[in-house]
Amino acid sequence: MATSTARVAALPTAELHLHIEGTLEPEMVFELAARNNVGLPFQSVEDLREAYQFTSLQSFLDLYYECMAVLQTRDDFRTLGERYLERAYEQGVRHAEIFFDAQAHTARGLAAEDVLDGLLDALHTGARKGISGGLILSFLRDRPVPEALETLESLAHRAGDLLAVGLDSAEVGYPPELFTPVFARAKELGLRVVAHAGEEGPAAYVWEALDLLGAERIDHGIRSIEDPELIERLRRERIPLTLCPFSNVKLAVISSLAEHPILDLLDQGIMVTVNSDDPAYFGGYLADNMAGLTAAFPSLEESALERLARNSVDASFAGSERKAELHALIDEWASRP
Numbered sequence: 001m002a003t004s005t006a007r008v009a010a011l012p013t014a015e016l017h018l019h020i021e022g023t024l025e026p027e028m029v030f031e032l033a034a035r036n037n038v039g040l041p042f043q044s045v046e047d048l049r050e051a052y053q054f055t056s057l058q059s060f061l062d063l064y065y066e067c068m069a070v071l072q073t074r075d076d077f078r079t080l081g082e083r084y085l086e087r088a089y090e091q092g093v094r095h096a097e098i099f100f101d102a103q104a105h106t107a108r109g110l111a112a113e114d115v116l117d118g119l120l121d122a123l124h125t126g127a128r129k130g131i132s133g134g135l136i137l138s139f140l141r142d143r144p145v146p147e148a149l150e151t152l153e154s155l156a157h158r159a160g161d162l163l164a165v166g167l168d169s170a171e172v173g174y175p176p177e178l179f180t181p182v183f184a185r186a187k188e189l190g191l192r193v194v195a196h197a198g199e200e201g202p203a204a205y206v207w208e209a210l211d212l213l214g215a216e217r218i219d220h221g222i223r224s225i226e227d228p229e230l231i232e233r234l235r236r237e238r239i240p241l242t243l244c245p246f247s248n249v250k251l252a253v254i255s256s257l258a259e260h261p262i263l264d265l266l267d268q269g270i271m272v273t274v275n276s277d278d279p280a281y282f283g284g285y286l287a288d289n290m291a292g293l294t295a296a297f298p299s300l301e302e303s304a305l306e307r308l309a310r311n312s313v314d315a316s317f318a319g320s321e322r323k324a325e326l327h328a329l330i331d332e333w334a335s336r337p
């Protein structure tokens, strides 16, 4: 029997692939536009929501960067982060490792530290309410490499406030290899490493992310399925893939949820996790993605949901004590059908 939506929402999980700017709901776009006196090319919330029809990653990114213009102050980032953490908590998330696109804000004249501080404020609020987490400084691969390096250096004195570095934005034509020196410097600063690869780009980008950037997790990585040798490596080395089912459908990476390879990957022993990517744009938060999978795959058993939740904890950068707490929460969920 399919697991009920309420039970899915009660499953404790870690969210490992979430762009904070992708949690900017249309209502909040209008609220912040009014507060900050920013003009919008949309007449209403409904008008904006209607623009959420994407044909590719780029078609989404165009709107995603446009909407960000309303984020202006440290307080805006605190509010954005707090609202995400509240919604995520309602959907079972108890640990969140959150990407932020510093360059998308510094390019508009904001100070990277205001963005960082606002998000840290939100994480402190979240910690008081039972959700742990950290921040991932994500470099925009379609902007110049020296700019990524400058951004990293500008926050080097705040490395202790960051968990990891990542790589995102338009993928095809921007191979991970380009960013090798940036990631080498991040490792010198003691930061963990993740990278988007194999979303629209080829499996070769996943190899590069692993071998040249030292990625410990691959964000998306869905196109790894085209390369059996890569799949074998991911399995053998237990390299996590942070999958985002709703995102893949919305951005036309796959044609429907029922076509998603997540269960095949799970069956093959790949450490896959479920995440929401940009939930305000793609139709739902983490448990919504899980519930979508249970609807698309009636044979999906509770034991598979539990596996996905445990994978998310094991693939996280949480400390061993926090991981044990998160597993204990999953134990509790599993023992109370």
Ligand SMILES: Nc1ncnc2[nH]cnc12
Binding pocket: 019, 022, 057, 064, 168, 169, 170, 196, 199, 247, 277, 278
């Ligand atoms: N799905 C995605 N892929 C690449 N960059 C992104 N930035 C926000 N969402 C993204």
Ligand SMILES: [Zn+2]
Binding pocket: 017, 018, 019, 168, 196, 219, 277
């Ligand atoms: Zn992403």
